[in-house]
Amino acid sequence: MNICVLLKQVPDQGSVFTIDSDETWVQEDNLVFTTNESDNYALEEALLMKASKGGEVVVCTLGPDRASQTLKDALAKGADRALFLRDDAFDRLDSLGAARAFAAALRDDSFDLILCGLQADDTGEGQLGPMLAEQLSLPHVTLVVQTELLDGCIKIKQELEGGWFRHLEADLPALLTIQSGINKPRYASLKGIMAMKRKEIKQVSAADLSLTTGDLTPHQILKRLYVPAKTKETQFLEGSPDEVVAQLVEKLANEAKVL
Amino acid sequence: MNMKVRQMGMTVRGLDYANISILLTDEEILVQHTTRDFVEAEVLPVITKHHRQATFPHELVSEMAALGFLGSNLPAQYGCANLNSVAHGLLCQELERGDSAVRSFVSVQTSLAMYPIYALGSEEQKRKWLPAMARGEVIGCFGLTEPDVGSNPQAIKTRATKTERGWRLSGTKMWITNGSIADIAIVWAKDDGDIIRGFIIEKGWDGFSTTDMHGKFSLRASVTSELIFDEVHVPEQSQLPKAEGLAGPLQCLNQARYGIAWGSIGAAMACYEAALKYAGERIQFGKPIASFQLTQEKLVWMLSEITKAQLLALQLGRLKDRELLRHQLVSLAKRNNVWMARECARLSREIHGANGIIDDYPVMRHLMNLESVYTYEGTHEMHTLIMGEDITGISAFE
Numbered sequence: 001m002n003i004c005v006l007l008k009q010v011p012d013q014g015s016v017f018t019i020d021s022d023e024t025w026v027q028e029d030n031l032v033f034t035t036n037e038s039d040n041y042a043l044e045e046a047l048l049m050k051a052s053k054g055g056e057v058v059v060c061t062l063g064p065d066r067a068s069q070t071l072k073d074a075l076a077k078g079a080d081r082a083l084f085l086r087d088d089a090f091d092r093l094d095s096l097g098a099a100r101a102f103a104a105a106l107r108d109d110s111f112d113l114i115l116c117g118l119q120a121d122d123t124g125e126g127q128l129g130p131m132l133a134e135q136l137s138l139p140h141v142t143l144v145v146q147t148e149l150l151d152g153c154i155k156i157k158q159e160l161e162g163g164w165f166r167h168l169e170a171d172l173p174a175l176l177t178i179q180s181g182i183n184k185p186r187y188a189s190l191k192g193i194m195a196m197k198r199k200e201i202k203q204v205s206a207a208d209l210s211l212t213t214g215d216l217t218p219h220q221i222l223k224r225l226y227v228p229a230k231t232k233e234t235q236f237l238e239g240s241p242d243e244v245v246a247q248l249v250e251k252l253a254n255e256a257k258v259l
Numbered sequence: 260m261n262m263k264v265r266q267m268g269m270t271v272r273g274l275d276y277a278n279i280s281i282l283l284t285d286e287e288i289l290v291q292h293t294t295r296d297f298v299e300a301e302v303l304p305v306i307t308k309h310h311r312q313a314t315f316p317h318e319l320v321s322e323m324a325a326l327g328f329l330g331s332n333l334p335a336q337y338g339c340a341n342l343n344s345v346a347h348g349l350l351c352q353e354l355e356r357g358d359s360a361v362r363s364f365v366s367v368q369t370s371l372a373m374y375p376i377y378a379l380g381s382e383e384q385k386r387k388w389l390p391a392m393a394r395g396e397v398i399g400c401f402g403l404t405e406p407d408v409g410s411n412p413q414a415i416k417t418r419a420t421k422t423e424r425g426w427r428l429s430g431t432k433m434w435i436t437n438g439s440i441a442d443i444a445i446v447w448a449k450d451d452g453d454i455i456r457g458f459i460i461e462k463g464w465d466g467f468s469t470t471d472m473h474g475k476f477s478l479r480a481s482v483t484s485e486l487i488f489d490e491v492h493v494p495e496q497s498q499l500p501k502a503e504g505l506a507g508p509l510q511c512l513n514q515a516r517y518g519i520a521w522g523s524i525g526a527a528m529a530c531y532e533a534a535l536k537y538a539g540e541r542i543q544f545g546k547p548i549a550s551f552q553l554t555q556e557k558l559v560w561m562l563s564e565i566t567k568a569q570l571l572a573l574q575l576g577r578l579k580d581r582e583l584l585r586h587q588l589v590s591l592a593k594r595n596n597v598w599m600a601r602e603c604a605r606l607s608r609e610i611h612g613a614n615g616i617i618d619d620y621p622v623m624r625h626l627m628n629l630e631s632v633y634t635y636e637g638t639h640e641m642h643t644l645i646m647g648e649d650i651t652g653i654s655a656f657e
Contacts, residue, residue: 032270069269069285076289187296190327190340190350193289 001055001149003046004111005079006102006132008036009063009070010122023224025092035070038117042178044185045147046115047078053149055112056080060105062090062098068201076188076196087205094218095127101216102128103135104209113154114175118143129177140175141168145182271349272296273356274528276566282573283345290346293326294353302357309480310358310624313473315440316480319361324395328354328365330373337377337389345576348521352572356525359628360481366522367436368392370514372399375445378510379457379501388443388459400441402432402460402486403508410641410656412447412455413505417488419448419456426450426493428458428466431485434635438484439469445499446488447508457502458493466491477631479624513586516636517579520592521572523600523632524565526625530600530607531561533622537611548610557606564599572596587649594642601629 011017011031018027035043046057059074061067062085071082085101093101106114114133119126126142133140145165146157158166159179170176188196206216235251237244253259269288270280272295280288301319309316323329332347333339342350347369355362373392376384391397408414417430428448438444444460444467460467466489475483499507535558538549548554575592578584604626608615615622633639641656648654 032272066268072269072285073289073292076293187293187326188289189325190290190293190331190342190346191335193286193293193346194335194340194342196289197286 001049001053001113002058002109002111003049003055003113003115004058004060004083004106004109005039005043005046005074006114006116006128007039007043007059007061007070007074008117008120008122009033009061009067010036010120013037013121019225019227023226024222025225033066033069035073036117036121038119038121038178038180040117040185041180041182042115042117042176043074043077043079044183045178046113047186048183049113049147049149050078058083058109058111060102061085062093062101064091071201072196073188075199075201076193077186078192079199081199082201084201084203085209086203087207089206089211089213089216092218093216094220095125095131096220097216097218098128099131099135101206101209101211102132104211104215105204106132107136110173112172114138114173116175116177118177118179126177129175133175136175138173138175139170140177141170142177143179144176145179147176147182274532274562274565275569276562277570279569279573283349287343287346287349290342291349291353294328294350295356297322297326298353298357298361302354302361306358306361306480307618307621307624310360311479311618313475313479315364315482316361317440320364320395320398323365324393327393329368329395330377330389330393331369333369333373333377333389333393337385338393339373339389343576344517344579345573348518348572348576351518351522352525352528354525355522356529358480358624359522359526359632360478362518362522362525363436363478363481366515366518367401368399370518371401371511372437372441372443372445374514375401375457375499375502375507375511376459379499379507380459381496381500383496384459384499397442398437398440400435400437400444400484400486401508401511402435402438402444402446403512404432404434406431406433406485410638412508415447415449415455417446417448419450419458419493421451422492424492425495426458426498428460428488428491428493430488432488433485434472435469435484435486436478437482438486439471440482444486445511446486447502454503455505455507457499457507459497459499460488460491460493461497464491464493477627477629479627509586512636513589516589516593517575517584519632519636520568520575520589520596523593523597523629524568524572526629526632527561527565527568527596527600527603529621530604530625531558531565533620534558534561534607534610537614537620541612554610557610561603561606564603568592568596568599587646590637590642590645593637594639594646597629597632598639601626601633604629 012034015031020027050057057079059079060083116129141156143159144156145159148155153171156168237247269285271291327340330339331342335341351362376388419426419428442462446458446460450456468487469484472483538554539547541548571592607622644655
């Protein structure tokens, strides 16, 4: 069972965010970065599968130099090797561009499973997994909350809206996006940390993957990032009950115009 | 605010005012992350209850062992993680940020039970005990201090008399961390020639008993016991062959003191972090008490001392890994950093006002713990005199 887990390094949710001067991203100088939450669950699911079925767990990320931290953390937790998509041409890709880059990197490896987190905590799009699956012509299931490996296929429990679940079976190879809470992600053991430095992090560029500018040109551009302006305000009515009722009726009639 | 400068490398979690992260390797930082995450998720939710009830958190042992916390700086061939000294120090720091009792448990197991076997034991003893101790299946303790003997261990009264089949051990040890929960005790006793020797004493041997010490106001989540040896027969193969004289136990204590120099920083960090948070939230005279100069001075003092202590501990670790660490420098760091932590705990308690004495906040627990840490593993005063002797050439205690 050879599994690839896609990881993304994102700002820690406890960070204080400041929008940068061109209003298209946040200032990164004072941020602490960490591995995307649901990606940790995807990694743990892969490591559990490896423990029961054997094989190899490969972790893969795309990002700036600092994103190698996320790979090292995953290697310390037990992943066998890492693939790092690193190129200035990969800066600010949209989901489709990222999916094309990952597809180019993973196409020649024969993974039985590709696991991703449900969505990235920074952009929150949740599109990369399905797009990558389409690029690689793999069946995919999103919002996975339970897995069971069988011969040549995998049984999946998928979370739907309103507390409903759906049970599915997918042929392998397949791509799943994993919901947080599916397992209990492990800590990196001290032995795992010491073994990390002997593991390979292979860095690949856009040229290595034969990706053209056209492949990576974003179709979706973030025009402006801003903190929502405060447009609503709660009013507290004061006075005796009769006075408050009178004020409320006046406001409903003249301000809200619902009477 | 904990400002982070822009950098490509990993950073430690939490307090790092001087950006010490850039002086650390990725492995060292990952050890800090694992321990920090473990303490946040597993230790902090249960430690107040254990402190209040004066119970040892047995439930933490198996996971700490699985993560490699026990004997972490010993070689891989004995089932250990083979951490360098800085990574081991960061482990101690993070554990003590949780509670001194948890760090003490790990320190005793690692530095005072496993290390003596590793450094002074036979290959057979190492193979027999160290892997099982790393797995947490065998817990150890260290018996040097006696009811009448503390700072002057040369005066111990416990006797090891040579017999035909080994040794006969008699005496009493006191203030022994992990004493009654230990499966083996590393015990120091004088032979017929008044030479101090070390023995591995196993639980259940005839004549060996333990009693727990109660009524402690400090290290309440740690087991502290008296060990009683009444003519205990010790087979020859349970003697530590390379231990001869006081240098044996002192060598072990030096390892533990090194861990304390780091651990105390963790306790200080916890107190500082709590004080900073509280000062920002507590409103008096219409504004947060953090806006008062007196409060700011306390916070700044704490942060300054913590930062200095971090740099000192780091330098100690680098020297230790290059085998350049003199024991007098360990005295300097143990003495300074525990004192610093105790002062931080007091200042944090002051900032917390009356709330500081309630165990809704971690401060009083750390303050009470640090009273023990200030005194154990060489008192603050003895470390002063060790340094005094080192710089003047004149011993003030012998």
